[in-house]
Amino acid sequence: MSLKQTPSQTVGPYFAYGLTAQQYHYPQTQVATGAMANDETLGERIRILGQVFDGQGQRINDAMIELWQANAAGRFNHPVDARESRPLDPAFKGFGRVGTGTTPDNSFRFDTIKPGVAQDGQAPFISVILFMRGLPNHAYTRLYFSDEASLNAEDPVLNKVEAARRDTLIATRHETSTGVEYRFDIHMQGPHETVFFNF
Amino acid sequence: MSTLTKRDWASHAAYISPEYKSTVLRGVSRNLVDIDPELSELTGPAYGAEVLGPLDHDLTKNGQVNGEPQGERIVVSGRVLDENGNPVANTLVEVWQANAAGRYVHKADQHDAPLDPNFLGSGRCLTDANGCYRFYTIKPGAYPWGNHPNAWRPNHIHFSLFGASIASRLVTQMYFPGDPLLALDPIYLSVPQGARERMIADFSIDVTEEGFALGYIFDIVLRGVNATPMED
Ligand SMILES: [Fe+3]
Numbered sequence: 001m002s003l004k005q006t007p008s009q010t011v012g013p014y015f016a017y018g019l020t021a022q023q024y025h026y027p028q029t030q031v032a033t034g035a036m037a038n039d040e041t042l043g044e045r046i047r048i049l050g051q052v053f054d055g056q057g058q059r060i061n062d063a064m065i066e067l068w069q070a071n072a073a074g075r076f077n078h079p080v081d082a083r084e085s086r087p088l089d090p091a092f093k094g095f096g097r098v099g100t101g102t103t104p105d106n107s108f109r110f111d112t113i114k115p116g117v118a119q120d121g122q123a124p125f126i127s128v129i130l131f132m133r134g135l136p137n138h139a140y141t142r143l144y145f146s147d148e149a150s151l152n153a154e155d156p157v158l159n160k161v162e163a164a165r166r167d168t169l170i171a172t173r174h175e176t177s178t179g180v181e182y183r184f185d186i187h188m189q190g191p192h193e194t195v196f197f198n199f
Numbered sequence: 200m201s202t203l204t205k206r207d208w209a210s211h212a213a214y215i216s217p218e219y220k221s222t223v224l225r226g227v228s229r230n231l232v233d234i235d236p237e238l239s240e241l242t243g244p245a246y247g248a249e250v251l252g253p254l255d256h257d258l259t260k261n262g263q264v265n266g267e268p269q270g271e272r273i274v275v276s277g278r279v280l281d282e283n284g285n286p287v288a289n290t291l292v293e294v295w296q297a298n299a300a301g302r303y304v305h306k307a308d309q310h311d312a313p314l315d316p317n318f319l320g321s322g323r324c325l326t327d328a329n330g331c332y333r334f335y336t337i338k339p340g341a342y343p344w345g346n347h348p349n350a351w352r353p354n355h356i357h358f359s360l361f362g363a364s365i366a367s368r369l370v371t372q373m374y375f376p377g378d379p380l381l382a383l384d385p386i387y388l389s390v391p392q393g394a395r396e397r398m399i400a401d402f403s404i405d406v407t408e409e410g411f412a413l414g415y416i417f418d419i420v421l422r423g424v425n426a427t428p429m430e431d
Contacts (some may be wrong), residue, residue, distance in 0.1 A: 003282050003420045005210045006397050007390040009372040010219075012357060014305040018295025018321040019359060026304065028261075028321050031250045031291065055224035062307075068243055068365050078242035080201075080364070082428035095244035101307075118238055127239050127365055134221030136212035136389055138370060157234050189228045198206065198231035199240050199366065 008138065011131040013062050020064060020099040034098040036067070036112035040091035043072025043113030047181045048143065048171065051107050052100055052132070055189030059106040063132035065186075067096040067110055067143075074116030074124075086116070114145065114180075123151035123158065130186060139196045143184050146172045161195050168194045201426035203236045203366055204282055210397075212389035219385040220346050236366060241426040243365040246291040248325060255323045258294075258336035262319030269315050270299025270337035272412035275373070275400065278330040279360065282423040286330025287367075293359040294334060295321040301340030310342050335412060341380055353380035353387060358417075363424040373417045374399045 011019075021028035037045060048067070052060040070076050075086035077094050094115075098108045115124045126143040144152055152158055158166055171182035186194045212219075214226035254261035259272055279287040297303050297320060300312040304320055318337060326332045341351050355372040362368065374381060376399055381387050387395055397420070406414025 002284050003280060004394065004397065005207045005282065005422060006369060006371055006419045007394050008211050008369060009357075009386060009390075009398070011359075011370050012372075014297075014303040014308060015295065015357065017304050017319065018357060019293060021321065024306075026319075028319060029250075029252065031246050031293075031323075032244065055228070058224075060225070066368075068239070070239070076238055076242040078245065078364070080241050080426045080428050081238055082430045085431045093244060122237075125239070129365060129368060131370055132225060134219070134223075134225035135214070136216060136219070136222060136226070136386075137206070137214060138368060139214075139227055140365075160234060161232055188225050193227075193229050196227050196229075196231050197234050199203070199234045199236045 008136060010133055010136050011064060013133045015064055015131070016099055016101060020097060023099060023102055030097070032095050032097040034096050034108070034110040036092070036094070036096040036110060038091055041113055042089050042092070045179055046112060046114050047179055048110040048112065048184055049107055049181055050184040050186060051105065052130070052186045053188065057190065060132055061101050061106040063100045063130060065098055065100070065108050066129040067112065067126050068129070069094050069112065069126040070115040070118040072113055072116050074118045076118065117151070121154060121156065123148050123155040140199070141186070141194050141196050142169055143171050143182070144169050145182065146170050165195050168192060201236070201241050202423065203241065203426070204423040206422065209391060210394040216385065216389035219389050222389070238429060240366045241364050241424060243361055243363070243368070246361070247289055250291065251323065251325060256334045258318070258320060258322045258334065261322055263317045266317050268298070268318035268337050272335065273338050274333065274335050274406055274408055274412045274414045275356065275417055276331065276333035276406055276414070277417040277419060279326045279332065279362070279419045279421060280330055281362070281367070281421050283425070286326070286328070287362050287421055288326055288328045288330055290326050290360060290362055291323060292326065292332045293323045294336070294356055296336065296339040296356040297342055299337050299340050301342035312340070312342070338375070346385060351380050351383070353378040353384050358419070360419065360421065362421040364426070367421040367424050369419070369421055371419070372398060375415070376400065376402055
């Protein structure tokens, strides 16, 4: 290793017209939105809804959340995942990006599919990357699913987390009249501080 | 199967850097949980030429309505490398910034400086096979912010990059050489000395385009991700 990493800096309060322009109704385009699945995508349609809270429990209205996940067969749409036994889904890239500044309650919403199990022994999960003003380095967490209790109990990453904090990583499933919704709130600090990972 | 270098925390700010006030209630306060990278961390989204519009790399043109934007034209170029010095090819570079007067198009920016009807201030480009990128823009102005009395952000351009996987994801800011506000800026200063200087671009007469735009070089180093494909 010869070169040193370029330092990270906050995304700042004004990322919206650079990174999430269409969501915020700016004239520019954006590469990824919260609409991660289309009519052709294979898998169970789910909606992910949540809010981000600061150390005083206040909703954060200028956070940006990115999701990265496997498809319904558990395959990542990336050359490093070359497992032919799990088919790629041409209708699913697996990446989404949403800011919390366009809903009255500062919630984020993703419309996606529930990922398959990506590797034996794991529970299904979605990688979450969080950015905001006041956050000098993006933070990585994971979203697991409340209806996968038996797989969650065996998941090696969940088992690295102290038991009392595991709940912060579990999105709760609700069957609603408009489809399956998972609730996933993110707490930056406080008694329910979300577990963030280093890898 | 792979090597993934860790985030080099000596090169990054502490999550809670009290001089930068909004970190106090927003920064991660408990220890990060160390995990071994798996396929989910060694993969990530790839965007290519399909997301590039013809003017996305030229912020001096992509917001024009009825004329040229105000301010000093500049060209910013550089290489995106990993820690081993290998070029990060075909990776997306997204940028956004204030206009020459220090005003963002963003609706929440209430700074009493003029908007420029011919400047939007965001764009994107792709690195080539050698990891090189280049875009044209207007030198952004400094702007005040509420962190402390008489606080001003130095001139800067926001950058967002993906690299090889979600592990190499980076959002940073590029600063300009010789800016007196750097020594007073808690966001810049939150990064340890010795590392923060890597965020300052170099002026380059070679990149400068005669009669048109001053040139700056900003090289970016992402975490090293060296993964061999996983097969069945
Ligand atoms: Fe800024």
